[in-house]
Amino acid sequence: MSDKKYYSIVTKKFNLKTSHEEWLIESQNIYNKVLYFYYCLFLDHPEIHGASGQNALRLMEQITIVGRDKKPVSDPLPWKGIPLYFRRAAINAAIAAAKSFLARDIQEEPTSTFSSGVTLYKGMYRELTSQSVQIKVYDGEEWRWICCRLYGNILPDNVLCMSPRLVFREKRIELHVPVKYQVQDGRTLKERVQSDLKICTVQFTGGNTIAVCCILDTYANVEKVLFIPGGREYRHRCCMLWNKIEASRKARGNVRQDHADWKYRQKWKHINEDLAHQVSSRIVEFCCENKGKVILLPKYSRDYSHIIMGAVESGSPIRVSYQIRRQLWYKAWKDGILVVETEVYGIGSKCAVCGEDIRKHGELYKCVQGHQGNRWVNSSKNLGKNFLYKIGKQMR
Numbered sequence: 001m002s003d004k005k006y007y008s009i010v011t012k013k014f015n016l017k018t019s020h021e022e023w024l025i026e027s028q029n030i031y032n033k034v035l036y037f038y039y040c041l042f043l044d045h046p047e048i049h050g051a052s053g054q055n056a057l058r059l060m061e062q063i064t065i066v067g068r069d070k071k072p073v074s075d076p077l078p079w080k081g082i083p084l085y086f087r088r089a090a091i092n093a094a095i096a097a098a099k100s101f102l103a104r105d106i107q108e109e110p111t112s113t114f115s116s117g118v119t120l121y122k123g124m125y126r127e128l129t130s131q132s133v134q135i136k137v138y139d140g141e142e143w144r145w146i147c148c149r150l151y152g153n154i155l156p157d158n159v160l161c162m163s164p165r166l167v168f169r170e171k172r173i174e175l176h177v178p179v180k181y182q183v184q185d186g187r188t189l190k191e192r193v194q195s196d197l198k199i200c201t202v203q204f205t206g207g208n209t210i211a212v213c214c215i216l217d218t219y220a221n222v223e224k225v226l227f228i229p230g231g232r233e234y235r236h237r238c239c240m241l242w243n244k245i246e247a248s249r250k251a252r253g254n255v256r257q258d259h260a261d262w263k264y265r266q267k268w269k270h271i272n273e274d275l276a277h278q279v280s281s282r283i284v285e286f287c288c289e290n291k292g293k294v295i296l297l298p299k300y301s302r303d304y305s306h307i308i309m310g311a312v313e314s315g316s317p318i319r320v321s322y323q324i325r326r327q328l329w330y331k332a333w334k335d336g337i338l339v340v341e342t343e344v345y346g347i348g349s350k351c352a353v354c355g356e357d358i359r360k361h362g363e364l365y366k367c368v369q370g371h372q373g374n375r376w377v378n379s380s381k382n383l384g385k386n387f388l389y390k391i392g393k394q395m396r
């Protein structure tokens with residue numbers, strides 16, 4: 001294995017509470033004013049347009065900030081005492097926005113206002129823990145430190161936290177903290193295949209079993225199987241919610257009210273997110289326990305996926321499989337596992353032992369030669385075989 005280090009970045013989102021919300025908002029306002037000032041300045045100075053990010057930043061500071069030599073500058077920044085990293089964050093955001101405007105044909109007018117969240121670089125925050133953080137804010141006259149409470153998430157031990165970002169939502173303020181994990185195994189698929197590779201196949205079903213996972217060795221022999229249940233419970237939760245929506249609509253005389261429906265849509269979103277989170281975590285955990293190095297998913301074309309999604313009813317856990325897949329990609333990489341998709345051709349219709357056609361009876365299957373067992377385990381083996389055949393061909 002090479003010495004190259006691999007990382008995975010995950011954003012931890014916290015809700016932020018403070019008794020000085022107005023100062024945070026004031027800081028955001030002044031940030032966006034500084035951003036707008038540099039945005040206009042950049043557009044007015046075509047000689048800077050070709051400069052790289054770092055150079056453009058330096059050139060813009062030279063014409064706006066009085067240096068040690070006390071020489072007057074051509075376009076002084078109209079606000080005094082803006083902290084260095086706060087200013088630089090705004091300049092970088094301004095350069096990016098201005099360059100993107102210059103590169104686009106469709107946007108005719110430059111942006112006239114900004115309402116960006118604020119990235120807190122060095123010197124703008126301190127003492128960050130899972131429960132609190134101190135932030136430097138502008139109170140309208142001067143800069144001061146305030147203590148804010150954080151809740152709703154946890155910062156893991158022994159990770160590197162990168163610059164957090166203040167995000168202003170309609171009714172609350174969030175702090176987004178990017179967390180950098182070192183990935184233990186960053187090998188490519190090619191490198192992994194050369195050693196004794198263990199694969200964890202995952203298939204999604206619409207029954208009580210949400211996902212079937214099989215650990216396969218390099219000959220597609222099944223070593224372990226995990227059925228992740230919860231489909232029935234999920235369906236039940238969905239039904240309860242729909243009944244509530246219906247009752248609430250009836251109570252309103254069947255009048256559509258987006259505001260009232262919003263609450264239920266949020267709840268529905270939470271149920272799905274919660275399930276996707278639990279199932280994807282369990283899959284990665286199972287793969288790790290059994291030393292799997294690749295998670296293998298069935299690959300469906302976009303058209304085919306649309307057909308499947310159109311055919312399954314709305315309480316089916318299959319509908320959450322998109323979210324589970326998406327979460328698997330980043331959760332697996334964090335633990336050094338690659339996620340790969342492979343062709344599904346024939347996996348559900350052929351016997352994995354002899355290749356003959358099979359007949360299904362519920363969860364079971366039987367082939368003409370008499371091989372029988374669980375149909376999902378059979379299709380997992382076929383999926384693994386398709387994959388091993390494909391990479392075998394590619395690696396040769």
Ligand SMILES: [Zn+2]
Pocket residue numbers: 351352353354355356367368369370371
């Ligand atoms: Zn057979």
